[in-house]
Amino acid sequence: MTDQATPKWVNKELFHGLLEQNNKNFKAILKFVPTSAISKGENYLTIVLRIQIEMQLNDSDDSTEDISYILKIPLVPEGEENDFKDMFDAELDMYDHLIPELEDLYAKNTAISPKFKPVHLKFPGNSVKIDYILLEDLRKKGYRNADRTQGLEQFEVEAALKKLAQWHAASAKRVVELGEYEKDIRESYFTAEHQKLLDEFNINFCMPFLECMQKYNLEPGQLVLISDYTSHLTDLNIEFGKNDPMELSVLNHGDFWCNNFMFKYKDDSEVEDVCFVDFQLPKFGTPAQDLFCMLMTSPKFSIKLDKFDHFIEYYHQQLVEHLSLLNYNRNAPTLAQFHTHLYRYSLWAFICAQRMLPIVLLPPDVDSNIGNVMGNSEEAIAFKRKMFLLPAYVDQIKVILPWLINRGYIR
Template identity: 90%
Template sequence: MTDQPTPKWVTKELFCSLLEQSNPNFKAIVKFVPTSAISKGENYLTIVLRIQIEMQLKDNSIEDVSYILKIPLVPEGEKNDFHEMFDAELDMYDHLIPELEDLYAKNTSISPKFKPVHLKFPGEPVKSDYILLEDLRKRGYRNADRTQGLEQFEVEAVLKKLAQWHAASAKRVVELGEYEKDIRESYFTTEHQKLLDEFNINFCMPFLECMQQYNLEPGQLVLISDYTSQLTDLNIEFGKNDPLELCVLNHGDFWCNNFMFKYKNVSEVEDVCFVDFQLPKYGTPAQDLLCMLMTSPKFSIKLEMFNYFIEYYHQQLVEHLTMLNYNRNAPTLSQFHAHLHRYSLWAFICAQRMLPIVLLPPDVGSHIGNIMGNSEEAIAFKRKMFLLPAYVDQIKVILPWLINRGYIR
């Protein structure tokens, strides 16, 4: 599923039109090279191409440019089951994220940018879903190594940017009104109960089998097994928004492959930029925060510094809510800890389902069929993830920690 050829419609001529529109000095494309932008086993829903171009300018000088092109992970001409996710991401790039950035530009002295530059091909519409972006590598951004995890200074940089995003997304409701129903509800509804049931069963059966090798106490095994039997109901409850509590626009898939760093030096981050906005959800900030903290920091600091990271995020959140003159329901730190306890489901979900994906080295078996499915191949792949030594080393400590915090109950 990952060895897809470059679609026939991705042509030099298409990019000539784009460059003619964007660069008045453009003359011709000398070299046009589409390559995969990510390794095998890194793409679950999309093909991500890096389009590298040598262009000749009118003075005959040569300039290198590159773009990132996201397209559906389906053979050309076949139905794209993820069309709605492309629509959601396009709406984020075209409307919602610019609204968040504008709130800072209009109300504060800072101007954080949350996304790469989004582009569209001129002329006739392309007969495919696509998202065309600047290549952030040209401006010095790069991903951290997901299998190694983030250092404290990297976690702090991400949490600060996340707090800026969340604060603006809360202020946006005050200024511009509610988000659309699809963003308020996402897939956390009774209408999606069958999908949630299938996904939970497909994940939990091999997980509970492999959990026997995590050196847990008998009572812990029983508690976790009982907890997993409630996951569909807990997911639906998790998705409900309390109007008396702070709600934010969550990125929805907030782990280290979906943010990129620009470094000042080896121990300081200049900026963080977010990517992949296919699963936005308006609701508890616990969704993004717990996802990031369960999946992305180095294991040596993940649990030891958890409370510090919560406090750091909360401090940044309150600071930026104040900066934006948001005067509604900002929680105190103790209220926020209670809030995270209430929505702690997401800590377990991300430790169980996302952390093994994060820690697994690039693997040809890493595709959406094996992640979502229940075929023999899919079950074998999930067992492989759940018994990965790097994952076992973490999860056998994380599960008792979640129980002791009351996050699994």
Template identity: 35%
Template sequence: MATSKIPDWITAELFEDVLKANVEGYSKVKTFKADIGSAAGENYATIMLRVNIDVELQDGKTKPVSYMVKLPHQLEVYQEMMKRTNIFDIERSMYNEVVPEMAALYKEVGVDITFGAKSYDLKNAKTDYVALEDLGIKGFKNANRLEGLDQTHTERVLLKLAQWHAASAVRVATKGPYPDVLVQGFFKEDTRPMITEMMKGMGANFVKSCVTYEGYEIFIDKVKALQPVFVDKLFEFAKVDPTEFNVLNHGDSWSNNIMFQYDAFGKIKEVYMVDYQIPKYGTVAQDLLYFLLSSTKLEDKLTKFDYYIKVYHEYLVEHLKILKYSKPIPSLRDIHLALFKYGFFGYSVVTGVMAAVLLDPTDSASFENFMGDTEAGVDFQMQLYNSPRYRKHIQAIMPWLLNRGSLDI
């Protein structure tokens, strides 16, 4: 990943319009430099570049500016996926239409909420891309994914998710449904073969690893029985039940897609979500299980789970009321019922994204190894499921999922 070259069309000229529109007193570009912007294992789905530009202003002073640019991998397996679901088109429309619409709903009731980075259009881009402000300049950073989020960080993220979910529910209640691409998300019939292929390898490697976990005897039979129906169950989970409370899920709410800004005393000032590539309209259970099981610290993950749902629910109710939601507001019990009903999704989180979150930084962490059945791919997947850190989490979580009925077919 780190060796991939910077495409030669990423030049100063490409940014000229953006600079003219956004840098006051812009005169010209003095220096331009593009670097790989994320380490192996910190970002699987795209190539991240950080672009640093020194701008000369009309008064002769120099001003440094920087942007993040996301590009697609040039791998064949990736191109295949892109044909079936263009995550770049989706993310650009999220930044250009969906996110501003949510902020506007709050503005109408006099509340100022920002959900994420500003995005920019690059007129002469040669491939799919997403161009964003570099949040690092404003002091935003990720929390430590290996340690997991503590209670203070978790509650702030739940507030942001609740604000986001509330706005999306109000949007649908007032303006009608989101377009199909957001209702289906990643779970479209034409991505089924790809998901099936990926899950086959990972599923088999998880079963292999499973028998080495302490106490595996109580859940191994259920895990084996889930393998052949795993993808069917995922697609079943993805169907929207109109009788339930539904929202636009962020869809990929793990710790690296959440950025925190702190004040001088180390207190959290602001939280932004990034990476709007796989949003999905449907049950709130998706974002809640994804975030709480993948990204909170081990000591809290299960002991505070119900408490965190209560915190989320209080924020959700508050913001639905602020936005004058016209439909029945879900009770705390409704949210818990959804988490039980869609508990299987929790199993897909802990055998998928959670393993990546807990993996020590390694150069073998790449999109192709995640997807692949090559020797390197199998090695990488075994590494995911066998690190001492992952082992601690999964040994605690599997009995919990079992006892909630989440592993039942």
């Protein structure tokens, strides 16, 4: 199944039992409309359906109510079942166990109760024989994604960073309360066992990138430095994945950019809440992973670099505040220590600027699929060249790369 077609098992009968279980006044389904929840080029690993239902209520005047759900199903390319199934299983475990644990830590220890995920539901009984994730539709509560190609305003970045700091703080406290995360979350794919996979990813991205980099108006010394740096990426990835027990480690969302969180706005300049979605790549380790992912991809370019240090200071302040709120009894890093930490783990700034930023800036595109993003076919290489030469990307990357070099993040 390579498109967003609705599987036959996703039908009115399946949802009848769910509605009966969750709505005491439910009488019947009048309309059942499944549609793709995400446009082409916005999603790579799952089928995401929006299920819109008009239900009749069992009351004196047979009134009706509209309800909407989001249903996620694995999108499994031929021959790649295991890799992608593992990611879907990881997300299921996040919804079922880990995120409720983080939310419970706030409920037990503090006067605040941040929610990190949409309400997660299950169909009654064992009628569904395939993996699925069924969620409330956050749009019904007024949440929406920002426009990824335009970038986030400062107040939106700060709202997302505050929620991220709350998440990271709880995830550190969870280790104290409940013990270590499982090995797959501690290591993810940043290990010597995944060296072949990492080599392939790095070659598939770096060959077209180094070719296109000649168009970025860089100085000869910068071109040489970046070219040399990319030749060490596999070793740097494996080093990046190691957790230092002397440093603060957190549960990273792992894919923290603006498509993967939704805003509920109070008005044009204030966010009421941020809710995270898409938990397929969790990794316990340096908070630099989520921070660099967010800050290299999602803010408006006019503030991305100019406000970088402000955003780090704001996140650090929120992190320390929420660690204290949760009675975390280990030392939180000072701001100076945290900047040293970011320097140590700066690989992720380059990775996100090189690989994620062009995807963020690319308009919805029919060629944008997991095969073209990760692969090395002629079509995939042509697609990556198109990304790396996209004018919106060139405008940013020709400034970002010298900035990364000047900060010592590429060295």
